[in-house]
Amino acid sequence: MTYHRSTGGQWTQVDDFVTFMNKTYRQAVHSEVKKLTLADQNAIRGWKLVKKLDIELKGxxxxxxxxxxxxxxNTLYFFHHVGFLNAHLQGRAHDIPLDSDMKMCLEMGTLPPLLxxxxxxxxxxVLFPSTDFKAHKMMERLVRKQDLDPECNHYAGYKRKDLSPGFDGAQYKYWGERLEILQNLLRERPPTTKWEKWLQWQSSDANAFAIAILALLIxxxxxxxxxxxxxxQVWIAWMAWKYPVN
Structure with missing residues (x-):
């Protein structure tokens, strides 16, 4: 039987399972691969999303x-079953080439290692690195309050031989589009302080128009x-001519 997951969360008989999985976890083509610099990764911290955008983080x-x-x-969801991910990486996905396609991985009983x-x-x-004290503490609180997988805070640092050439930890073929959305949210976030509001006003199109009108009025x-x-001056000169001082 074939299935398709609709936007309403229901399954209908349209695509086979492999096609459905490929649509659900679409891998970007080379030109669309999102690459994050260290500055980019540092910007997208879980605690910054909460502090700057008041976003709710939910496992x-x-x-x-x-x-x-x-x-x-205004909620960001994140998959919290790190134990599941590690189990597959250390098990059935361990000896599968990093760039293996969905069909082959499903036949092996696992998901693509790159995913x-x-x-x-x-x-x-990115969201909760152990090197960021605030991010690490936030994940501890989320694990406790939402009863998430405790392994979220266990940084195993799992490695494999083909990891470096295939995935350098900064490029994302599966989740790049969603990470870019978070970047844009932080860039376009509404100003909160008076200083930020003034800066935004200074750089806005409306401000440019207002300055032009003000310049015209001046x-x-x-x-x-x-x-x-x-x-x-003309009146003074005329008065001086009409009533000369002797």
């Missing part, structure tokens, strides 16, 4: 919802004052 059991941002709920690596890396190197005012001074 999910659905891998397909990893890094999914709900604008309506597994990206998921762990986006959690433990020019008109200066022109009126100049005409008034000229008229005053």
């Amino acid at each position: 999910t059991d659905n891998l397909a919802d990893h890094l999914l941002y709900s604008r309506q709920r 597994l690596f990206e998921t762990i890396n986006s959690l433990q190197s 020019s008109i005012l200066v022109g009126i004052v100049s005409i008034g001074l000229s008229a005053l």
Whole structure:
């Protein structure tokens, strides 16, 4: 039987399972691969999303919802079953080539190693790295309050021989689009302090128009004052001519 997962979360008989999985976990083509610099990764911290955007961070059991941002709920979901990911990476996915396709991996009873690596890396190197004290403490609180997988805070640093050439920890073929959304949210976030609001106003199109109008009004005012001074000088000269001082 063939299935398709609709946007409403229901399954209908449209695609076979491999096609469904490929659609659910679409791998970006080479030109679309998202690469994060260290500065990019440092910017997308879980605690910064909360502090700057008041986003709610919520663990999910659905891998397909990893890094999914709900604008309506202002919530970011992240797949928290790190133990599951590590079990596959150290088990059936261990000897599978990093760039293996979905069909072959499913036949082996696992998911593509690259998908597994990206998921762990986006959690433990981007959102909640152990090197960031605030991020690490936040994950501890989330694990406790939401009853998440305790291995979220266990940084195994699992390695494999083909990891470096195939995945350098900064490029994302599966989750790049969602990471880019988070980057854009942080760049475009509404100003909160008076200083930020002033800076945004200074750089806005509306401000440019307002400055142009203000410049025009100042020019008109200066022109009126100049005409008034000229008229005053003419009147003074006329009075001096009509009533000369002996």
